[in-house]
Each structure stands twice: as C-alpha cells, then as structure tokens.
Amino acid sequence: MADEAGPTKKxxxxxxxxxxxxxxxxxxxAEAIARHYFxxxxxxxxxxxxxxxxxxxxxxxxxxxIGIDASRHKPRxxxxxxxxxGLNFDLIITLAPEAHHAALELTRSNAVxxxxxxxxxxxxxxxxxxxxxxxxxxxxxxxLIFRIKTRLKG
Numbered sequence: 599m600a601d602e603a604g605p606t607k608k609x610x611x612x613x614x615x616x617x618x619x620x621x622x623x624x625x626x627x628a629e630a631i632a633r634h635y636f637x638x639x640x641x642x643x644x645x646x647x648x649x650x651x652x653x654x655x656x657x658x659x660x661x662x663x664i665g666i667d668a669s670r671h672k673p674r675x676x677x678x679x680x681x682x683x684g685l686n687f688d689l690i691i692t693l694a695p696e697a698h699h700a701a702l703e704l705t706r707s708n709a710v711x712x713x714x715x716x717x718x719x720x721x722x723x724x725x726x727x728x729x730x731x732x733x734x735x736x737x738x739x740x741x742l743i744f745r746i747k748t749r750l751k752g
Contacts, residue, residue, distance in 0.1 A: 611750055613641040615687040617697035620650025621673040623657050623735075624693040624717050628742050630661055630668040635743075636750050643687075645676045647700045654721065660735040676700060685710075691749075693717040715745055 616628035621644055629644035636642065653671040661668045679685065685704060690712045692698035698714045705712060720734035 609688070611640055611689045613687045613689070614643075614750065615679075615685070615690045616642070616644040616693065617646065617676065617690060617701055618644075618693040618717070619647055619696050619719075621646030621675070622650035622652065623654045623719065623721060624738060624742075625697075626653055626668055626671050626673070627657050627661060627739055628691065628693065628746065630666050630671070631739070631742055632746050632750060634666045635747060640750055641687075643679060643683075645674050645679045647676060647696050649673060649675050649678075654735075656720070656732055656735045657739070660732060660739045663736075664739070689713065691715055694719070713749075717741065 614632060616625040616632070618625040625644035625646060629642055632640065632642040650673045652673065653668055658668050658671075674682075676685075685708060687710055690701045690704065690710055692701045692712065692714050694717065698712070701710075701712045704710060717738060718734075720731075720738050723734050724731065
C-alpha cells in the first residue's frame with residue numbers, strides 16, 4: 599500500500615536487462631548507454647527474443663558519435679542469456695511489444711519488475727540519404743539516454 603504522504607519511492611536498481619526483438623539495435627543501444635553511464639554501479643545486459651544479425655552499423659555509428667563503442671556487441675537471445683548466466687535481474691526494460699510479452703512470461707517464475715518503454719524501430723525507415731537514416735537512430739539513442747539516466751540514477 600502506498601504511503602498516504604506520496605507515492606512509494608522506487609527501489610534502487612542493482613541489475614537491469616534491456617530486451618527487444620533481435621538485440622541488434624534498440625536493446626544493444628540501451629545496454630551500451632546504461633553501461634557507459636552506470637556500468638560501475640549497476641550490472642547491465644541485453645537480449646533479444648530471437649537471434650538477430652550482428653550489431654546494426656547505423657546504431658554503432660550513432661553511439662560512436664557520443665563516445666560509446668558498441669562495435670564488439672554480439673547479439674544474444676533471452677534463452678542464451680538464461681543458459682549462460684541466468685536471469686537474476688531487478689529490472690527488465692522492454693523496448694518492443696514482442697519482448698514485453700516474453701518478459702511478462704518471466705514474471706511467472708522470477709520476482710522481477712518489468713517496464714515497457716515503447717521505442718521506435720529505426721530500421722523501418724530505410725528511405726532518404728545516409729544522414730537522414732542516421733537521424734532516426736540518433737533520435738532513438740537520445741530518447742534512450744534520457745530515459746536511462748532518469749530511471750537508473752541512484
């Protein structure tokens with residue numbers, strides 16, 4: 599029950615998992631950003647529902663512009679992550695509907711908080727110049743930076 603003086607304060611996050619469909623664009627970026635800003639204080643991973651292609655070069659470029667190197671990221675699935683290290687996270691942040699449904703299934707057997715952050719897929723808009731396409735990735739990157747800094751700050 600919430601305190602009548604105001605809403606309950608969210609518990610400090612010690613570990614976070616970012617999920618999307620393929621772990622090659624949105625969740626890759628979220629993991630890299632969270633590690634950049636909170637890597638010494640919060641354990642961070644990412645995964646996709648399904649195995650995707652290697653890291654999207656446009657997202658890697660958008661992150662590189664702000665000094666975050668995601669070039670060595672290897673996409674992994676939720677099943678692979680569970681097999682390798684388990685799924686002991688305080689918070690799962692989902693960035694796509696399919697990932698959100700998969701994360702909610704995990705709450706049946708894990709005591710984990712799940713948040714859905716609807717995040718556009720920048721790979722959908724493939725029209726325009728390279729710079730115009732890159733702008734879509736920058737928008738996603740910048741939106742994730744704002745939300746991650748706001749949510750994970752101690």
